[in-house]
Amino acid sequence: MAEEQIQEQNGPMILADNLVKIYKTAELEVLALQGLDLTVEKGELLAIIGNSGSGKSTFLNMLGGLDTPSAGKLFVDGKNLFTMTEKQLVKYKRDTVGFVWQNNARNLLPYLSALENVMTPMHFSSEKQKKERALELLDLVGMSHKKTSRLNQLSGGEQQRIAIAIALANAPKLLLADEPTGSVDRKTADFILDVFRRLNRELGQTIVIVTHDVALSKQVQRVVAIRDGKFSSERVLKEHYSLNLDEAAANWQEDETQEEFAIIDRAGRVQIPRQLLDEAGVEGNKLRMGLVDGKIVLEKQ
Ligand SMILES: Nc1ncnc2c1ncn2[C@@H]1O[C@H](COP(=O)(O)OP(=O)(O)O)[C@@H](O)[C@H]1O
Ligand SMILES: [Mg+2]
Numbered sequence: 206m207a208e209e210q211i212q213e214q215n216g217p218m219i220l221a222d223n224l225v226k227i228y229k230t231a232e233l234e235v236l237a238l239q240g241l242d243l244t245v246e247k248g249e250l251l252a253i254i255g256n257s258g259s260g261k262s263t264f265l266n267m268l269g270g271l272d273t274p275s276a277g278k279l280f281v282d283g284k285n286l287f288t289m290t291e292k293q294l295v296k297y298k299r300d301t302v303g304f305v306w307q308n309n310a311r312n313l314l315p316y317l318s319a320l321e322n323v324m325t326p327m328h329f330s331s332e333k334q335k336k337e338r339a340l341e342l343l344d345l346v347g348m349s350h351k352k353t354s355r356l357n358q359l360s361g362g363e364q365q366r367i368a369i370a371i372a373l374a375n376a377p378k379l380l381l382a383d384e385p386t387g388s389v390d391r392k393t394a395d396f397i398l399d400v401f402r403r404l405n406r407e408l409g410q411t412i413v414i415v416t417h418d419v420a421l422s423k424q425v426q427r428v429v430a431i432r433d434g435k436f437s438s439e440r441v442l443k444e445h446y447s448l449n450l451d452e453a454a455a456n457w458q459e460d461e462t463q464e465e466f467a468i469i470d471r472a473g474r475v476q477i478p479r480q481l482l483d484e485a486g487v488e489g490n491k492l493r494m495g496l497v498d499g500k501i502v503l504e505k506q
Contacts, residue, residue, distance in 0.1 A: 216283050218379055218411045219245035219268065223471070224277035226263050226434070237263040238274070239434035242471065247378075250405040250412045252422045255431035261415040264431070265383050268413065270298045282378050299328070303372030305365070307384035312371055313364060315357040319348055322356055323370045342370040346400050362393030369400060373410075380404070380412045386421060398424060423462045437476035440465045477503070 226238040237260045245251050255261050266272040267279060270286060279286045282301055289297060306312070314322055323339040324332075343349045346366040356364060365385060372380055382401070386394035398421050404410040414425070422428045428440040440463035467475045486505055493504040 217244045218247045220280040222278040225275045227275045248409045250425050252425045252428040253415045254422045259431045260434040265415050269302050269304050269381050270294050301378050303377035303380045305368050305372045305382040305385050307387035313356050318353050319367050320352040326374045346370045362389045382414045436468050438467050
């Protein structure tokens, strides 16, 4: 028992093991996730990037306890998501994860003030405690000055910041955001990302952001790319940028800030980007593969 607890404390925040999701409708079957493996450590800020329909939301919804897989395992903070009882799942959704959506209408109450919106989901017993915590969170997302404004008086970007404060209301261990900058302009998107980065750096908040915004994904420590329901590559911030996160901010758009690695799955499979195949003049579906000077070389037939 003691050993299990220690393992849990030192274990990763997320452990996804061969996750598969098949959506069945009357006419067809969609393979939304095709065996996802992922480990996210506590205190990481991870971005997941991929085209529309690649399976990003399906995965995030599973992490949020909103969907179940067709096969595979998923552990968050040491808890097995797919063996939970209904009651445990309700507790998990309330205490362990916080969720920010692209369209946050579903967790904002338009006729309440910003402050009341942040207080609503809290489960402290005293109003005083709720208010103190809500004010702290509004400060954290740079919205203290608008605390008495009604939600429908705020801009889209401001509402999104309130949505982040709401997601943090019960101090979740894991913050999930699905396309949080999907419907705001560049400047607002950068500001919102900055809120996430500060939360991560200053408070150690573990965060997973789904995005198709390449500029945004260049500014985080680690990005995994999902293609057709499978992680295909991973980018990691170069050391120089990790050390100078803020000073480097001005050059994000032009610079190659990250190193890219291909992901090898458990069966030894690697996805080769179409562009590389085209540039190498590969046609058909066969390649020669060999070891040359300690390097694995792929050659057209
Ligand atoms: N409830 C559903 N029923 C049937 N197919 C679905 C459902 N949800 C998602 N899909 C399909 O699964 C695939 C992945 O979808 P999704 O995870 O929403 O992608 P993304 O968020 O990357 O755009 C898509 O082909 C999508 O059409
Ligand atoms: Mg989506």
